[in-house]
Amino acid sequence: MTTGRSRASSEGSSHDDxxxxxxxxxxxxxxxxxAAGVVSIATDVSSGRRSAVEVTRxxxxxxxxxxxxxxxxxxxxxxxxxxxxxxxxxxxxxxxKLALAGVPIAxxxxxxxxxxxxxxxxxxxxxxxxxxxxxxVARLRRxxxxxxxxxxxxxxxxxxxxxxxxxxxxxxxxxxERIPGGSSGGSAAAVSAGMVPAxxxxxxxxxxxxxxxxxxxxxxxxxxxxVSRYGLVxxxxxxxxxxxxxxxxxxxxxxxxxLAGEDPLDSTTSPExxxxxxxxxxxxxxxxxxxxxxxxxVEGLDAEVAENLADARRAFRDAGARVRDISVPRAxxxxxxxxxxxxxxxxxxxxxxxxxxxxxxxxxxNLLSLYVESRTAGFGPEVKRRILLGTFALSAGYYDAYYxxxxxxxxxxxxxxxxxxxxxxxxxxxxxxxxxxxxxEKVDDPLTMYLSDVFTVPASLxxxxxxxxxxxxxxxxxxxxxxxxxxxxxxxxxxxxxxxFERAIDFxxxxxxxxxxxxxxxxx
Amino acid sequence: xxxxxxxxxxxVSEEDLPALTHQxxxxxxxxxxxxxxxxxxxxxxxxxxxxxREDLTLPGKGREALEENSPRLLHDHGAVPRxxxxxxx
Numbered sequence: 001m002t003t004g005r006s007r008a009s010s011e012g013s014s015h016d017d018x019x020x021x022x023x024x025x026x027x028x029x030x031x032x033x034x035a036a037g038v039v040s041i042a043t044d045v046s047s048g049r050r051s052a053v054e055v056t057r058x059x060x061x062x063x064x065x066x067x068x069x070x071x072x073x074x075x076x077x078x079x080x081x082x083x084x085x086x087x088x089x090x091x092x093x094x095x096x097k098l099a100l101a102g103v104p105i106a107x108x109x110x111x112x113x114x115x116x117x118x119x120x121x122x123x124x125x126x127x128x129x130x131x132x133x134x135x136x137v138a139r140l141r142r143x144x145x146x147x148x149x150x151x152x153x154x155x156x157x158x159x160x161x162x163x164x165x166x167x168x169x170x171x172x173x174x175x176x177e178r179i180p181g182g183s184s185g186g187s188a189a190a191v192s193a194g195m196v197p198a199x200x201x202x203x204x205x206x207x208x209x210x211x212x213x214x215x216x217x218x219x220x221x222x223x224x225x226x227v228s229r230y231g232l233v234x235x236x237x238x239x240x241x242x243x244x245x246x247x248x249x250x251x252x253x254x255x256x257x258x259l260a261g262e263d264p265l266d267s268t269t270s271p272e273x274x275x276x277x278x279x280x281x282x283x284x285x286x287x288x289x290x291x292x293x294x295x296x297x298v299e300g301l302d303a304e305v306a307e308n309l310a311d312a313r314r315a316f317r318d319a320g321a322r323v324r325d326i327s328v329p330r331a332x333x334x335x336x337x338x339x340x341x342x343x344x345x346x347x348x349x350x351x352x353x354x355x356x357x358x359x360x361x362x363x364x365x366n367l368l369s370l371y372v373e374s375r376t377a378g379f380g381p382e383v384k385r386r387i388l389l390g391t392f393a394l395s396a397g398y399y400d401a402y403y404x405x406x407x408x409x410x411x412x413x414x415x416x417x418x419x420x421x422x423x424x425x426x427x428x429x430x431x432x433x434x435x436x437x438x439x440x441e442k443v444d445d446p447l448t449m450y451l452s453d454v455f456t457v458p459a460s461l462x463x464x465x466x467x468x469x470x471x472x473x474x475x476x477x478x479x480x481x482x483x484x485x486x487x488x489x490x491x492x493x494x495x496x497x498x499x500x501f502e503r504a505i506d507f508x509x510x511x512x513x514x515x516x517x518x519x520x521x522x523x524x
Numbered sequence: 525x526x527x528x529x530x531x532x533x534x535x536v537s538e539e540d541l542p543a544l545t546h547q548x549x550x551x552x553x554x555x556x557x558x559x560x561x562x563x564x565x566x567x568x569x570x571x572x573x574x575x576x577r578e579d580l581t582l583p584g585k586g587r588e589a590l591e592e593n594s595p596r597l598l599h600d601h602g603a604v605p606r607x608x609x610x611x612x613x
Contacts, residue, residue, distance in 0.1 A: 127593075128593060129589075129592050129593060131585035131586075131589030131590065131592075131593075132585055132589065264577055267574050267575055267576075267577060268574065330561065333557060333558060333561055335554075336554060336555045336556075336557050336558050337558065339551060339554075339555060340555055340558075347532060351533075354533065356604050356605060356607060357593075357604070358593070361595065361605075367605065367606070367607060368533075370605060371533045372533050372534065372535050373535070375532075375533050375534055376534055376535040379534070384532075384534055384536075385544070385547065385548065385551075387532045387534065388525075388528050388529060388532055388534065388544075388548060389548060389551060389552075391528050391531050391532040392528045392548075392552070395528065395531060402555065405558050405559070405561075406555075406558060408563055409558050409561050409563075412561065412563070412564070446547050446550075446551065447547070447550050447551050447554055450551070
């Protein structure tokens with residue numbers, strides 16, 4: 001297991017309807033090196049080898065070159081980024097030790113960055129200017145990070161493909177005819193295409209991990225309560241969590257170390273000490289009990305994904321872990337639970353967008369129609385579907401049959417995980433059930449789209465930390481991902497396992513073919 | 525569907541109604557699998573209480589930040605449409 005390429009069986013899989021093509025950029029590969037990572041940039045800028053301004057200019061020029069074909073950004077804030085880079089340089093010159101000195105970061109459009117807009121890729125938040133930084137953003141800024149722009153997303157983080165943006169879809173850098181995953185698809189594509197070393201995403205049911213897997217990068221959702229949600233526009237408050245998207249596990253650990261911590265502005269943040277995930281990175285997995293989720297290894301699992309999972313199992317075993325199957329019996333019910341709980345919370349959270357306080361206001365003298373017309377014009381189809389579903393699940397006569405039942409099932413799922421973590425240290429399953437699908441393929445079929453998150457939603461409902469690590473390429477040269485979950489607040493073990501797996505897999509470090517010259521850029 | 529849309533303060537056009545109803549019915553049928561889960565007497569959700577913090581007055585974000593998002597200012601205050609006593613369900 002050192003090639004990073006999944007050895008798929010010859011039985012074709014449903015998503016792959018074309019013969020494998022030769023790598024389109026094998027000649028150009030050497031020409032385009034991947035951008036430096038988070039830790040490497042911070043080290044260089046801290047030591048004076050490079051300046052933050054120089055690093056930021058390089059990121060901006062990579063964005064200018066690659067983004068027209070990808071569409072990862074909604075806005076690039078060049079002047080502000082350069083001003084922030086100058087501040088970082090001055091702080092380094094003054095002798096400050098900064099964990100993220102001069103590191104360019106792309107921020108999903110649902111988080112507040114002072115002086116920038118935050119619109120959740122929705123018309124209903126057009127023109128909204130946040131009154132300051134989100135706590136997560138402030139924590140990165142305190143360590144010298146530079147914010148280069150707002151990234152595209154599914155409107156209000158509702159989606160798995162970034163097609164639900166009110167602006168434009170984002171394309172997968174590995175194949176620009178395909179989705180980058182979602183909802184943090186803009187941040188994932190920007191990192192994957194080498195435009196920035198890292199991005200911030202938010203994850204409610206998989207919105208960091210699933211796009212990370214589709215784009216061949218690392219995506220990490222911390223334990224619920226690790227990272228403050230202050231300044232993150234709420235979708236489902238009992239599930240939402242901010243986390244990093246990055247090119248390697250060590251970079252994600254560095255960002256997480258900076259992001260984690262209690263915040264008086266978010267009472268759900270935990271006082272539990274965050275530990276030091278960076279120190280834990282090289283601990284290895286010798287003797288670690290690694291459980292492979294039994295419920296994921298079922299008939300009907302995509303053949304390439306199944307083969308890739310078997311490779312992952314061998315990789316963990318070869319690295320010294322004790323590997324076994326582990327059952328989380330209620331995991332298959334997670335999508336059903338999730339679409340009740342998340343939609344119910346969304347219908348309630350999004351009630352504040354009524355045309356009175358934010359965004360465009362429908363012109364009407366009657367208050368009820370002002371609400372209805374502002375909301376009807378402001379929200380896109382998927383957001384409306386979720387609001388309707390959530391309103392239904394909470395409505396009189398249906399509340400117990402839907403919301404009540406889902407909450408009880410969520411509790412049972414949580415107990416399943418508790419039992420499982422009595423027997424194993426981490427639980428492993430695929431991140432995505434198939435490689436990235438084609439743009440437009442599932443837009444008219446919401447239920448099928450929802451099932452893209454079948455493997456990521458269980459950890460969300462249980463509040464567990466979970467990370468997606470690239471695990472190989474499909475026959476069509478699309479990334480696959482392996483998800484590792486740990487106990488609540490078990491981030492150190494999680495990062496140790498993720499790093500060991502990353503080293504065992506040796507995922508190709510080439511630039512994805514979709515951003516190479518002559519590879520179909522400009523089709524947006 | 526019309527009733528739920530009214531509760532959600534959304535308008536669904538006649539044209540969109542059949543497709544939307546079909547999509548939501550499929551989703552609700554899928555969700556109905558939850559009925560198959562055997563519940564145990566103790567399967568009530570354990571909600572942890574939100575911790576309280578000290579009741580302190582802290583500086584706000586400043587008037588300018590708020591004014592920036594106010595479409596209209598009247599006597600130095602954000603002006604919004606009248607929202608009390610206006611809606612008849």
